[in-house]
Amino acid sequence: MSAAEVTAVPEGRGGRMNRAQIVNAALALGLLGFGLVAWAMGETFLVTLATKVAILAIAGAGLNLVLGFGGLVSFGHAAYFGLGGYSAGILAHHALNYTPMFEWPFLFEGTTSMPVIWITAMVIGALAAALIGALSLRTTGVYFIMITLAFGQMIFYFAISWPAYGGEDGLPIYVRNGFPGLNTLDPVQFFGLTCAVLFAVLGLIAMLAHSRFGLALQAARQNRQRLMAVGIRPGGVLLVAFVISGAITALAGALYADLNRFVSPSMLSWHLSGELLVFLILGGTGRLFAPLAGAGLYITLEHLLGGVSDHWQFFFGLLLLGVVLFARGGVIGFLAGGKRHG
Amino acid sequence: MADPILDIRGLSKSFGALKATDDVSLDLRPGEIHALIGPNGAGKSTLIKQISGEIAPDAGEVVLRGRSLAGIDAAGRARMGMARSFQVSSVAPEFTVLQNVVLAAQGASGATFRFFRPVMRDAGLLQTARDCIAQAGLSGREAVPAAELAHGERRKLEIAMALALKPALFLLDEPMAGMGTEGATALGDLLDALRHRAPILLVEHDMDAVFRLSDRVSVLVYGRVIATGTPDEIRTDREVQRVYLGEEA
């Protein structure tokens, strides 16, 4: 969804879907359909692949809030993804090993409950984003990109050099964490759960984009001087978006740890930050469903091309170049038509 | 004489060795259009930016309705009713006309951190925005993205946004630049009516418009005010003729 679409005037569309909405619905149904058909055919691996797409799309959705709507190129979103992953890993590690995490002010032995883990991950992601955002937002442009990258790398090296939770080797989660009423070990149930989270997150972002906050956020992307001149400070708006973004991406990280039943510093690496950016460029930055389209395309190509050639990234690079040069609206821009306005 | 809305006292600003604003004092009284004229590079925009809070003066102060604005940033001043337009028009290009003006109305309302209700269904903001768009003469263009507006229309959009700020005063930096005679005349009529809503500090190169509209004119040369007076006084001022008007003739 483009900026202007998101906040477009509600002029009697009379319930008919526009092209962008049709593309979005097709993407959502495509993901669900793919996972369910794979499950019906007993292709567990493909169910897991679809789950991975859903989770990476959540992470990308977090980034899209600041990049697509706020215009902030964060090259350090792996930090929140990894922190979310480590939140899940560390909480589960203590619970599964019966080693208290801390004994003061009360005894806490970790948890294997997904809802508790998710909330913890989001709080930690939000706090990290508040700190990193408050410092990074003093800069703009390429300096912003570099400083977010630097913070990401700091956390990455910290995880590598901290032996308590596996250091470089990472931390296994022996049994996937649980969700009340579900058997999360059943791939299709876990898939359904991640899809539910994805659609809830996309719904949340659509709501934010349409709100007063969203209008100011999108104005901050276009013209900060003008935003100031109407009495709104861009800094506060962007920082709040950054915090929400960090929380969403951390939630994705917690799910990703549970998908792999493993957390390692690779979740914190700058490669992952780059992949999240690539999802959005591929999908169409600023479009609500860009992260799903981009993650889906990326994982599909990785799966297909990866089998053909070890150098699939080279061919992928060519594709990315093509998108940047010839289809700036990404997949969704291509299918749904360019951003209607601008 | 009524108390001035805006009172500028001894404002100075240097960029390195260049004195862009040199001990400038002037005021803006209720109901008036006070024009600020001067050759290119005289420091008109720099003065406007110090009033609007975009840059801090080295010395002097800006007083709005008896209250010093020292330490208040541009957003804070906008919220106090300083409604400004830019020499190079500055709007959100991807937003429609309506969205731009709703944004201004939202800024004036002071409530931006609201996350749930759709802003484009906010009846209060929409009402304000539509009124301001109508007053600026942009009715019928609400759904057009700002990037697709003609030059003159974008100027009008800035006026509509200024109106939505519930202005205490207008700071207009060359609102007629590049508009063509017809557009400039129409905008002049609009400004003529607006002065009763809030006084206007008008930077303008179009001398016909300046002498037709203004109650008072100040002439800025090399950062200094060399004369302030009624249009007639300014027209006949020897100094002004020598350094500015004379050049044009």
Ligand SMILES: Nc1ncnc2c1ncn2[C@@H]1O[C@H](COP(=O)(O)OP(=O)(O)OP(=O)(O)O)[C@@H](O)[C@H]1O
């Ligand atoms: N940020 C800055 N740094 C250095 N010099 C500046 C800066 N801004 C303006 N100046 C200089 O200050 C002087 C006044 O500039 P200003 O833009 O205020 O003039 P102006 O009267 O608005 O001119 P114009 O009619 O061309 O718009 C010019 O010499 C300009 O080059």
Ligand SMILES: [Mg+2]
């Ligand atoms: Mg100027």
